[in-house]
Amino acid sequence: MSEISPVLEIKGLVKCFPGVVALDDVDFHVDPNEILGLVGENGAGKSTLMKVLIGLYKPDSGSYLINGKSVTMEGPLQAVERGIGMVFQEGCLIPNMTVAENLFLCHEAKFKRNGFINTGLLHSEAEKLLGELSVDVNPGAYVRDISPACKQMVEIARLLWLSRDSGIKNPVLILDEPTTVLLDDEIQVLFSVLKSVKQNASIIFISHRLEEILQLSDRIVVFKDGKFSAEFTGDNATIEKIEENMVGHEMAEEHYRESEQKEPADDVILEVREMSMEGYFDPISFFLHRGEILSFVGALGSGKEEVCRCIAGIQKPDKGHILINGREIRLGSTKAAIKDGVGYIPIDRRQEGLALQLDVASNINFLILKKMIKGFLISPVTEKESAEKWISNCQVKTPGIKTHCSKLSGGNQQKVVIAKWLAANVKVLILDHPTRGIDVGTKDEIYHRIRELAEEGMAVILMSDRIEEDIGLCNRMIMMKDGKITKEMNCPPDNKPTPLNVIEYIV
Amino acid sequence: MADVKISDIKKVGGIRRLVSDLPTIYISLFILLVLVVVLYIGNHSFLSKYNLKVLADGTTILLCVGLGQVFVILTGGIDLSVGGVMSLVAVVFLSTVEHIGFAAFPLALAVGAVAGLINGIVYTKLRIPSFICTLGTNGIFVSITYLITAAPISAPGKVHHYLDIVNGKIGGFNNGWLLAVALFAIFFVIQRYTYLGKKIVAIGSNELMTKLSGIDVNSSKMLAFMLSGIGSAVAAVILSSYLYSAYPTIGEVYILESIAVVVVGGTALTGGSGGIVNTLVGAVIMSILKNGMTVIGIDVYAQQTFLGVLIILAVAASFDRKKLSFIK
Amino acid sequence: GQQEAEKPVTMCTAIKFLDNPYHIDWIAGGEGFAESIGMKDMIVNQASQGSSEKQLNDIKALIAKTGGNVICNIDPNQAPDVVPLAKALEDAGVYFVTWWNKPDDIKVWDYDHWVCHVTFDGVSAGKFIANSLFDTFETPGKGKIVALEGQLANSAFIERWEGLQQALAENPGVELVAYEPAEWDRTKAFDKLSSMLVAHPDIDGVWAANDNMALGAIEALRAAGLAGKVKVCGVDGTEEMIRAIVAGEACATAAPDAKWQGGIGLSMAYAAKNGELDVASIPKEKRQWYATMVNIDSSNAQEWVETVIEATPEYDWNDHFGRFLKTIK
């Protein structure tokens, strides 16, 4: 292998943050025309390494070589000039600008007419580019108005354009967890694009979905605790081997703790009656039992998101009733929903789930502060105890309970959101892509917690990004298509349907 | 699978860790200390008993009005009506103390609280930017003040004993200072240890998240404005007792000053970070700068220029940039 | 503290704004006095910038700095501010003089260190300039005017306004068609009068509560092509205004003579401090009094330019009560 000289090489890299060693003496290289899969637990240092590669973080020590020549990377713009571009885990589209403006941000010079940037040129190029990725979005639409999945595709389009435009022979494209909000179809589009791009570029692909990594990668690198842990070639890797190197021990045979699945109680906890919302879903009705895990499955635009957001009070249905324990709740009010015991873990943790500027403890305790009031005041001791308990329950990797959430790795931020809602001890919990960006080890732990809470009587509505996860976790699933329920299916632990059974009802 | 303990995570050792973990407040206090030493060297009477009293007087009003303002700023808003509220409260206070005596004190507080609440209601119900809302209500409050009195009110000698409740002393401490300290203590507890305080900070950090967590964001914002009104009211009562007078423009200068005190103390104008203690530091820094310039004898023509440069230097030295990923 | 007490006395001039020509003349007058006794180094000037609290705290800070070895000549930020100022200065044993308005029930002789409180008759000033303005009309005493108000609720303004009202009452032929506050400010006066002229293009005169606003008004009139045709009047006797009177664009102003104020106040306090003036033996009627204000119109403007503005006027700083007009009741 050593005959081919790497396009990019890092040696002896160390990167510390206040209180944390994020990367500890890391050697890393990328070969030409390869797709390099990068995996590791949350907080292993993957994103940090990538940010060092594009010059966003300055390493504390270590050398950086591009095509064998030592370089210092000043910042992202310089990285792009050298042919290194990145799709960030947290997303990096600017909400108050249009899709086209975002696509070519910093590269507008190429779209000048008479010395001024021409919006028409921007838009036609954007349309072409988005068409290639089969994304149907108006280039003039503001990013704040488009869906998370759409944003993700726009970011990939941006990177694609950069990789061609830079004029560098073998650009390096970094994709940090690009698939967490995409559906299978979209992922397949993305993969076929990446495979064709590979002909004249190298790609670093980060994901916690090991199947994807296996499907796509030519080489797989595993990180653990800020250190290189193992390397596999595309052919000799298996999920089990990777997991072992990531987690440090072998994972259980079953993926979704099916053996802990219990029969739900008979009493109905949530009832939705003839609820409808013009343009999103037709009148639908369903029940949810105490201790039941119910999956909603459907493609984007099937209306499942809106149904759940209506139950959580974030959106207001046009008609219909929602009953908790037989009592009707006020529609369109998150306050009322939460008061009546309905919780919602949002898909977008940065905007809807977390206060990034606040510390871990404040975020985790936010929903249960009221219970901590003694007299008039909230006891700091209780706060600390509760935070520590949930940090440990959800395996949040953080230097301390007072660390700001913005300083946590993406997966750990997600764990904080989950911890916050699990702590709230609601009657009905709606999970919108709950395990987005969470590593396999912790996923298992979180499945365990969900099962435990279900056993104690909490009912769960689940919308996952993976049909397998939906099937594996739930007691029952409801399939939706074009705003209608197409099928309801039971999923007992011993007789789970296959994804194929399910897909026929949703497309 | 074993629980992850906080201590499992590797930490950087040594000095680097110490400095990086040092709370900003110590840095601010250090800056204060340096300031005090420099001024003392400039003129020993800076630390004379008399001047310490002057300093405390100067800090008192800035602190009270800043303590109110900071709650609004923590939510991410801004309260430009503190000037109008102060004028209104001062005028109401002085024009009623003659007739109702001691009851004028709770009345003043109530006027401030109601004025603040009105701000909060207009702001949340009409859903307009707090900048416009409070600029508008400021005009309204000042107009009301003009309708109460078209001329400055000078407290007649027979009510001086009421005003001297504020100007009086307990054990060598001016009651005005004690009032400010009490307000500080109460507001500190509200910010740190009450549900309301936590909600206010959360709103400033991420309002959407707060809303989705089932919090009635509007009621908390209203209460934040009410606290601001109370802060302004306390400041106005102390100020008018201190000056034995009230007039419709008495509060005007405190609009910008209250915001400056909050920001100099290190609270971010974008909300969610900083708070009560920062405001105390900000008030002390500002009043030391103002007093110090006179005490070491800087020419009046150069004072403004100096103040400008000193504010920048003080903040540059003490501002906590670590927690913020960007600075607006 | 201790060493300070043996040093020569510090002389403080406390004014409102540094960017106001009237107050700048105060500083010049104070320095003029200090120079006359060879103590220019001991001058300290302070500006309240519109904050009563700042003025009080600054003066207290100066007391701290000098250990009380200081005298003050003060233009209080607001009339009632004399109360806390007097308390603080009396406690510190500092001799001081105050100007313009004060609350009626506060008596200077209740304080041993309050040398004098001197004011001017704002009512007669407001009335004098109004009458001068009415005389410039095509048919004197018959016409329409607009007025620019100062800071509302300011005592000086209230008095001048009262003077205007009296003049209007005595001249039924003159109609006040509109008035607007411009807060002593030139830019605001320009903006306000520009708008007022739309509704009242046919006015015969502009009454302004001070010269600064009057000067803004002249430029607004110029923009409307009326400068020189429609006259303005003001109070303060600033150089620009007097030159505008000479140029025929303004008609009258009343000069309290800020340089004299700045100098004589310090002179009285200084005399009290070194024992030349025994405060206790000043008769009560001369502890709080009205001083004469110089009324300036086209008849004496040129002379004022020659004797006061272009030549340095000679003041007799020892003649403390030379401009005594009447006592404040």
Add this chain to the structure above:
Amino acid sequence: MEKIIKTTGNQNPFGYRIKKLRSSNYFGPVTALVFVALLFTIGTKGAFLSIDNIQVILNLASVATIMAIGSTIVILLGCIDLSAEGVLAFTAILCGYLLKNTRNAYDLGIAALPLVMVIGAGLGLINGIITTKLRIPSFIATLGMMYTAMGISIIMSGGATIPVRDSELQTFVNGRIAGIPTLFLISVAVVIVINIVLKSTRFGKSVYAVGGDEVLARQAGINVDRTKIIVLAISGALYGMAAFFMVTRLQAANPQISKGMLFPSITAVVVGGSSMSGGIGNATNAIIGALIVTGLNNGMVLMQINPFIQGAVNGVVLIAAVAATMDRKKIGNIK
């Protein structure tokens, strides 16, 4: 391949056009302007909309517009510029000394304009360098500059007024072209130039990017610091320009010339429809805002509202106008 991510949208052309109009950034502010105009036209029995008065409003709004554009571009970044009054006073004093005046022999005439704009830009540049390189909030950096520049202008002028005697320039700025005040035409020209810069240059795009999300803008490769410094310099230059016109119009330069102009300027920005948190707005919003604020003041004068309650009337109309017309969808969090 089938398109898999769909955008939902109303395709009805008429409805769509109305929606587009309503979602335009000018819809709210223009409605507010119309609202204010209507109110005062009724209140003054038509005098408000007379040709004479419109000319006065346009003339008075010109300087306000130039200032508001300066404030707008800084607010677009999500920053704030409190130095306006100080920079204005400083450059005004310079104008006083450079134009024909009674203090010295200079008589630069219109050549003083570029000069004071450069000086203003210099002060803005310092603002920018302080806030970016010392990493302190723009509020503090510009507050410091406000005091400093004001202090220096007081020292330079000795607090006194510098009488200016350039009647030619005064006639020019008071003049009209085809019935429209010259100064207003100049301010419209500034609006156009600034809008082109904002919309059609790389720099302009980076301003919006920084205002939208500073962290992401940096990640995308934008030089955030440089963008901020340039913006603050431009705003300083615009304050210099405003000072020049104020001084030529008033024929006098004094540090207090700018007193009380900061809040009205920011008010104009906000009522004009720009977002205080950055990223939304442009120079057109600034001119609309300046017209609203000026119209409001002018209307109150014409209606002869009692001076004691002018503050209240101003407040109520401001709140009502914004409450009735603000587009709350665009500005997610109303702070």
